[in-house]
Amino acid sequence: MIPWLLFILFVGLMVIGVPVGVALGAAGTLAIALANPETHWFGLMAVSQSFYAGLAKYPLLAIPMFVLVGSIFDRSGVAARLVRLAVAITGHGPGMLAVVAIGVAMFLGGISGSGPACAAAVGAVMIGAMNRAGYPPAYSASVVAAGAATDILIPPSIAFIVYSILVPQASVPALFAAGMVPGILAGIGLIIPAVWLARRSGMGEQARAEPRPPFWRSLYEALWGLAAPVIILGGMRMGYFTPTEAAVVAVFYGLFIGMVVHRTMTVRDLFPILREAGELSAVILLVVTLAGIFAWSLSTLSIIDPITQAIVHSGLGEHGVLALLILLLIVLGMFLDGISIFLIFVPLVLPIAQAFDWDVVWFGVLLTLMVAVGQFTPPIAVNLMVSCRIANVPIESTIRWALWLVGGMLCALALVILFPQTALWLPHYLGY
Numbered sequence: 001m002i003p004w005l006l007f008i009l010f011v012g013l014m015v016i017g018v019p020v021g022v023a024l025g026a027a028g029t030l031a032i033a034l035a036n037p038e039t040h041w042f043g044l045m046a047v048s049q050s051f052y053a054g055l056a057k058y059p060l061l062a063i064p065m066f067v068l069v070g071s072i073f074d075r076s077g078v079a080a081r082l083v084r085l086a087v088a089i090t091g092h093g094p095g096m097l098a099v100v101a102i103g104v105a106m107f108l109g110g111i112s113g114s115g116p117a118c119a120a121a122v123g124a125v126m127i128g129a130m131n132r133a134g135y136p137p138a139y140s141a142s143v144v145a146a147g148a149a150t151d152i153l154i155p156p157s158i159a160f161i162v163y164s165i166l167v168p169q170a171s172v173p174a175l176f177a178a179g180m181v182p183g184i185l186a187g188i189g190l191i192i193p194a195v196w197l198a199r200r201s202g203m204g205e206q207a208r209a210e211p212r213p214p215f216w217r218s219l220y221e222a223l224w225g226l227a228a229p230v231i232i233l234g235g236m237r238m239g240y241f242t243p244t245e246a247a248v249v250a251v252f253y254g255l256f257i258g259m260v261v262h263r264t265m266t267v268r269d270l271f272p273i274l275r276e277a278g279e280l281s282a283v284i285l286l287v288v289t290l291a292g293i294f295a296w297s298l299s300t301l302s303i304i305d306p307i308t309q310a311i312v313h314s315g316l317g318e319h320g321v322l323a324l325l326i327l328l329l330i331v332l333g334m335f336l337d338g339i340s341i342f343l344i345f346v347p348l349v350l351p352i353a354q355a356f357d358w359d360v361v362w363f364g365v366l367l368t369l370m371v372a373v374g375q376f377t378p379p380i381a382v383n384l385m386v387s388c389r390i391a392n393v394p395i396e397s398t399i400r401w402a403l404w405l406v407g408g409m410l411c412a413l414a415l416v417i418l419f420p421q422t423a424l425w426l427p428h429y430l431g432y
Contacts, residue, residue: 065247076258105147
């Protein structure tokens with residue numbers, strides 16, 4: 001009875017609009033209290049302990065730092081300079097601005113690791129340019145949202161950091177390395193249908209007459225931004241700093257670019273940047289801590305083992321269970337952000353992965369890919385909400401374009417499932 005009440009209360013609170021973190025914490029707290037009817041107050045001591053235990057983890061320090069990095073690079077003008085360089089490489093042919101949008105979004109994924117933040121940064125620069133070149137606003141919003149979805153795959157990734165906390169066997173460096181090739185495959189899977197759609201519909205013809213920016217000057221202006229992922233990931237690989245320390249280095253590097261090199265930021269700009277990053281980090285970390293209460297109640301009530309056994313022995317087999325998980329997580333990705341999905345469902349699905357002897361690093365990349373697909377799948381998706389707001393179009397108008405892009409990323413997902421070494425080769429090569 002109590003397990004059913006746990007899930008019913010959680011879903012009910014979500015339906016009436018209660019924030020995800022509050023719904024998780026309230027459902028978990030009530031379940032813990034009802035599980036100890038004779039000692040309510042003593043049992044509720046586990047709530048505060050679980051809350052603290054969910055937050056007191058060293059890798060979580062990287063999250064506010066990488067959120068801050070995203071805000072700094074957004075305001076420092078790095079995105080605009082990367083766009084100029086990309087246009088200098090691709091030119092202004094039909095569909096080329098879509099390639100630029102996806103490529104720049106993938107690159108920014110190597111700096112901030114947040115899909116909605118990337119959608120805001122790239123959308124602010126690209127959607128207006130694409131509209132002026134003759135691309136439909138709904139198409140532009142779809143492309144930007146889809147490109148930003150690769151950010152939770154390409155390191156550094158906040159989703160990978162959260163997954164490594166939930167699954168200690170999967171280290172952050174191993175997950176970062178494992179996400180690189182699938183992230184590139186996902187980007188290619190988006191570029192192909194984006195260019196095909198643009199050329200089939202004759203988009204971007206107006207931009208042919210525009211001069212191509214000079215390559216060497218554009219490269220020179222973008223060099224500082226191009227060096228950021230090299231410093232972040234190279235420093236971790238060389239052992240100079242941990243992922244958490246890398247995030248702090250990235251913050252100071254971003255401030256140096258914005259305030260000294262490009263001079264697009266001043267000391268007065270720091271307060272709104274810090275406030276924005278603080279608010280977003282607080283939301284993420286609060287969800288993490290409240291999800292710890294929910295996870296503790298799942299474990300205490302012995303809910304996970306029966307669910308695992310029921311699924312494993314359902315007769316669907318390994319591939320059937322995997323197909324069910326893919327469908328479930330893609331649908332959930334339409335409604336929830338990746339971090340919330342991981343916190344809610346990784347404790348439930350990890351025993352299933354262990355029962356089938358799936359590699360936990362590969363499984364983490366697979367889960368992240370599933371969530372990434374859901375982030376730009378209409379009618380409800382977090383990345384689409386951001387890009388559609390910038391493009392000033394309703395989400396419903398993106399369906400005819402976004403579904404083709406969803407199909408492209410699903411092809412990348414299929415490759416990672418069929419060939420696990422696409423995710424595991426690089427971490428093995430690097431010795432993780």
